[in-house]
């Protein structure tokens with residue numbers, strides 16, 4: 573089955589599942605998916621970095637590792653000391669990352685307008701989710717930043733990104749024949765996301781998008797980049813090399829859970845943790861896409 577069909581079939585399966593699952597069960601399923609595939613898709617960053625920079629020396633690898641850990645620690649400190657700025661930066665970086673993953677391979681060249689489209693698309697997806705779960709999102713943001721954002725902080729960016737997305741979409745339909753061919757399908761995807769986000773709980777909706785539309789396609793790209801092609805053997809190799817990093821992340825999250833579970837702060841801490849491991853990951857993936865030859869796109 574083609575990757576694209578898989579994503580649509582699994583999305584409708586999840587929509588059907590949502591009608592059967594209680595909110596608690598949705599949350600548990602979301603955490604299981606995020607902790608397995610979600611974390612796994614970012615757990616091979618060092619291996620990717622090694623291939624991107626094409627170094628085999630241990631000292632160079634240690635240098636990368638040091639840089640990587642510094643970025644993680646910097647993000648943690650930023651969340652601790654300046655949480656508003658950290659969260660704002662996390663949303664901006666994530667928006668670009670989601671958009672880049674979704675659209676890469678569908679554009680020949682990454683011009684400025686294409687990059688701004690990646691950003692608008694990812695931003696719109698995030699705010700579509702937030703729009704349907706304003707109370708919960710506001711609550712988590714309050715726990716992270718100690719600041720209660722007014723409703724407009726969600727609705728205004730949502731509508732602005734919607735308008736920008738439509739304008740940029742019209743521009744590409746008019747100027748890019750490849751884009752024109754897939755435009756209707758992409759609008760259909762957006763309607764599927766809107767349906768998912770509307771009927772699911774916040775975490776479950778986020779997990780469906782994050783896992784099936786982002787993490788799994790990203791892992792397929794990474795396996796192809798690392799081993800030349802996608803097959804199950806290559807995928808097992810990928811899982812094997814990601815294992816230790818994945819385990820350390822799970823250990824970190826478990827520690828957070830035991831510290832914060834009684835204070836109802838866990839959701840907030842969970843996203844701060846996700847941010848800490850996401851920031852270097854986004855940088856690695858931008859580099860990975862950057863070193864892929866244009867003909868591969």
Ligand SMILES: CC1=C(/C=C/C(C)=C/C=C/C(C)=C/C=O)C(C)(C)CCC1
Nearest residue numbers: 662663666669709712713778843846850
């Ligand atoms: C869903 C959600 C949030 C944002 C999460 C983001 C932006 C996640 C990005 C993850 C990435 C990019 C992972 C790596 O690939 C907030 C604002 C914390 C509020 C509560 C709900």
